[in-house]
Amino acid sequence: MLVLHYSPASPYVRKVMMVLHESGQVGAVSLAPAGGSPLDPAGMPTGLNPLGKIPALERPDGCTLYDSRVICRFLAEQNSAGAALYPAPPRLWEVLTLEATADGVMDAALAVRYELALRPAAQQMPAWAEGQWTKVTRSLDSIEARWTGHLAGPVTIGQIALGCALGYLDFRFADRPWRAGRPALTDWFARFSARPAMLATAPPDAG
Ligand SMILES: N[C@@H](CCC(=O)N[C@@H](CS)C(=O)NCC(=O)O)C(=O)O
Known part of the structure; x- marks a missing residue:
């Protein structure tokens, strides 16, 4: 197995x-x-x-x-x-780029979390953490402005990655709300979050 x-x-x-x-x-x-x-x-x-x-x-x-x-x-x-999550080219390249963008949001958010949670306060570098956070906000703005067409159709690996990235922001960064000024992403995530697969994989309470 x-x-x-x-x-x-x-x-x-x-x-x-x-x-x-x-x-x-x-x-x-x-x-x-x-x-x-x-x-x-x-x-x-x-x-x-x-x-x-x-x-x-x-x-x-x-x-x-x-x-x-x-x-x-x-x-x-x-x-x-499973194969349907990866549509045929040329759409595939856009789906994979959306996945890469969402993965990059996770990478930047995780880097901020490690900086704040693992590094002693006296050694932290706020400008570096904010530089990582700017990657998050710039990517979400780009998706809001240019990618919403890709969020409308059947579920893809790009949508799955985005759902996981936004779920991670809610889970670890409730103090940095991402929905303001991004109505399309907000609506999409509310609908996507109701999928049985999202409900079954929700992270534990942040505590
Ligand atoms: N690019 C990797 C990233 C995986 C990753 O960073 N996972 C985190 C957990 S959320 C981890 O294992 N961190 C431990 C470490 O970086 O040493 C992937 O997509 O699987």
């Missing part, structure tokens, strides 16, 4: 879980809890992913796959519902 090294708080893991739900493959994967950070990688599957990151998908008869983009694509190729 496939084993997914996993944390319910990770937005990248959530992408993988969303693909499993949307393509009806939840039962094909068992979950192995993992957790950690660059400062504390002991709970990470470093023997399987030398980068020490999750998600990582262990295959009984092949190499371990890592990076959510690789895992999602692999899982999507297992059946037609």
Whole structure:
């Protein structure tokens, strides 16, 4: 059986879980809890992913796959519902670029979280964190202005990544509201959040 090294708080893991739900493959994967950070990688599957990151998908008869983009694509190729998440070119290139933008939002937000949560206050660099946050806001503005057409049609990996990125902002950055001035994204996310796959993969309470 496939084993997914996993944390319910990770937005990248959530992408993988969303693909499993949307393509009806939840039962094909068992979950192995993992957790950690660059400062504390002991709970990470470093023997399987030398980068020490999750998600990582262990295959009984092949190499371990890592990076959510690789895992999602692999899982999507297992059946037609999964394959539909990746439309044919030329639309594919736009869908993959939307996914890359949403992943970049997660990367920048996670960098801010690590800076604020892991680095001692006296060593923090607010300008660096704000520079990362600007990547978040600039990307959301770009999606609001130019990408809403891609949010209207059937679900794609781009939409899944965006849903996970916005869910992560709500989960970790409630003090930095992203909805103001972005009515199209706000409406879309409210509708997308009602999908069974989104409800089933919601992160735990931030606490
Ligand atoms: N590009 C990777 C990013 C994965 C990632 O950064 N995951 C975080 C958890 S949210 C992690 O494992 N962090 C631990 C670390 O960076 O050492 C992907 O898409 O899978």
